[in-house]
Amino acid sequence: QKEVEQDPGPLSVPEGAIVSLNCTYSNSAFQYFMWYRQYSRKGPELLMYTYSSGNKEDGRFTAQVDKSSKYISLFIRDSQPSDSATYLCAMSQKGNDMRFGAGTRLTVKP
């Protein structure tokens, strides 16, 4: 079993839809949870950073962490074509030892 599992998609949604991206993990020691956005042929950029369980909201983005189920989610509201990218989840025990998922490719169609 991989430490971090992420559905690679691809995922295609119409503009304005709510997008749900998910990851599961096996290591109960993970305490830090991150989401990155990566545009084609670019480096990843950190979108959301959360510690422990709970929700965090930033504009149209909401990150949820359920440590009891070892499951994290990223929700994108009112999705835009500019949200089309690959989204990577990552987890960490100490905050600086990230383990990444394979990434989910998202396309938002106008």
Next chain:
Amino acid sequence: NAGVTQTPKFRILKIGQSMTLQCTQDMNHNYMYWYRQDPGMGLKLIYYSVGAGITDKGEVPNGYNVSRSTTEDFPLRLELAAPSQTSVYFCASLSLGFTKQYFGPGTRLTVT
């Protein structure tokens, strides 16, 4: 601030050749990382550093070496390039507190 810069952007190597991938950050971050990303895969950690003079192996260190003589620079050395090292390489830096993370634009390496 320029953030994290990487050179070169692209490189083609023959089997057995060596090269150094350069990475520089101007944010005074202590933590720096080298990852490789293969198609359809996530990022795999090659080496990391928690400060000048301190480096450690990640998940996939074989065939690579690093050094960290200054806070700003973290070069990655490939010795005796092999086709399995064909990948996109990303350098990243991380602030104390871990909430600020920046990746470079990547180096696309092909070994033939």
